[in-house]
Amino acid sequence: MSIIGKKVTVRVPATSANLGPGFDTLGMALSFYDELEVEAVAGEGAFVEVIGEGAGEVPTDATNLVVQSIIFTFNRFGQEVPGLRLKAHNIIPHGRGMGSSGAAVVSGIVAAKGLLASVVEISDQDLLELATEIEGHPDNVAPALFGGLTIAWTDETGPHYKKLFVHRGVALLELVPNHKMSTALARSLQPESVPHEDAVFNVSRSALLIAALTQSPDLLMAATEDRLHQDYRAAAMPETNSLVELMRENGHAAVVSGAGPSVLVLASDPLQRQAAAKLAAEHYPQWRALMLAVDFKGATVVAHQNNSVGG
Template identity: 65%
Template sequence: MTTVPVGRSVAVKVPATTANLGPGFDTLGLALSLYDELVFTTRAQPGATIEVHGVGAGEVPTDSSSLVIRAAAHTFAHYGVEMPGLDVVAHNGIPHGRGLGSSGAAIVAGIMAAKGLLEGIVEIDAEGLLARATELEGHPDNVAPALFGGLTIAWMTPEGPRHKKLIVHRGVSPFVAVPRESVMSTALARSLQPESVPHEDAIFNVSRSALLIAALIQSPELLLAATEDKLHQSYRASAMPETDALIQVLRAHGLAAVVSGAGPSILVLGSDPAQRLVAADLIEKSSTTAWDCLLLAVDFKGATVVPHSTEAVA
């Protein structure tokens, strides 16, 4: 069986993502300028050891049970190459359980590491990357923007997941408010939704999703109307009451505020940078608990993997 040489090392960088964006449930996603950065180095000893810095240090698995390592192993197995032993150093910036795509980022990190380590042995194209990530994540709305950056539309076909990347209008200014204490399980969030919705609600969301694409790539002044939703946020509101209350305050002040992914973080899609400062001020005045306010940009590159020199300066 083909093997990867001992001592091969790659550096991986993966952006945070925000999915749904209001009406685009399980379809739309946006990459953000907040990152997990990891270095993977092959070793002779089997298994894996992860040194975690930043988010998740002392909390997440640091052996082969890690989602990052499982994603790498899944990719090696799919392409029929023996999984090498790995030493990993992770510097994590993406909050966990807050609706910013941390699990998708971990999956993408492992897959991109496998891609880099398999350079010259197996070539993995964009379609293969998205397919492997979706197999593990279950749906492509977070992993597509994490892989490819920008605004992505993702959908499923009988042949597998597909995506279209779009470039966001330069006036769109993302703002994310992250609660310091509360977390949200994606599985719990999904369990709160009904199996079916009224016909008029479905039509409502189709119209807003179409409008949202236009607002994000061409007409940011339409973002408030374009981020209205009747498919998922109201059903999940009971599980994150302060998130819901703050979104209502923000929207009442003309800001395009939505739940980020499964929550409980809040995403504001500003039509100009100044709106982010207004949002931060409103949250400080209106919240009863601590929130971290992040003034972010759209990440246009997506995940990257490059050779890493083990002799590089730390």
């Protein structure tokens, strides 16, 4: 069955990984979305139009990360890659710790699944394995794929995840600066080993964080303490570090979002979030404040064939 002429529209949420103590393990999907339109056309090669974030910066040919992820998926399932026409509507900031590269990877593999829906069956586990192989870590791609709060881990059989639903009282505030942070640089600041007591500290806080996010938001301040990564990266992100400290000194459960430099505030109710936003506006007026919710759907795809819409 030919897929030439088939179009799909994909919507993928931003994510925030780590959430303080859950380094390389915990991630959350945010109600802030990149949208992608992909059409399979006759011929070879790819043409990419980027609107919004990354316009004029990211590649617009076959070296584009979204295109590479589509090609990777087609190749993995032994399918011939058609010509590709993409239109990316991006609002997730690049290099800010909101999972933009994970969203690009997920966009590509989910688009490929949509294009190949009548040809091969691609399972959720397949999607997770593909995304993790391309991205390198499952902590961002799991929530981008499946939504909610995710615990991700890897064993000898590959990557796995567990999706949890966040307590409805939790309100999110993402504070985004104008400057970027390299994930590779952030990772390079991590020590090879940490003191035993710091490891135990983070195990306890990670366990507590699951309880706080799903059952007891009043515990979020204690649950978001971290000794594994944030302090080591602080010197490379002094403004981020200062903002986290300011928030926490005033009773707000703030953490570095992903590898930074954005800051995520996990408020226990909307009023507390408003207070945190006001505090940020007073001291860091150049930072953009995004009032967000937890996205529970994850990536979605809608197929269009011959101008008719399908599911």
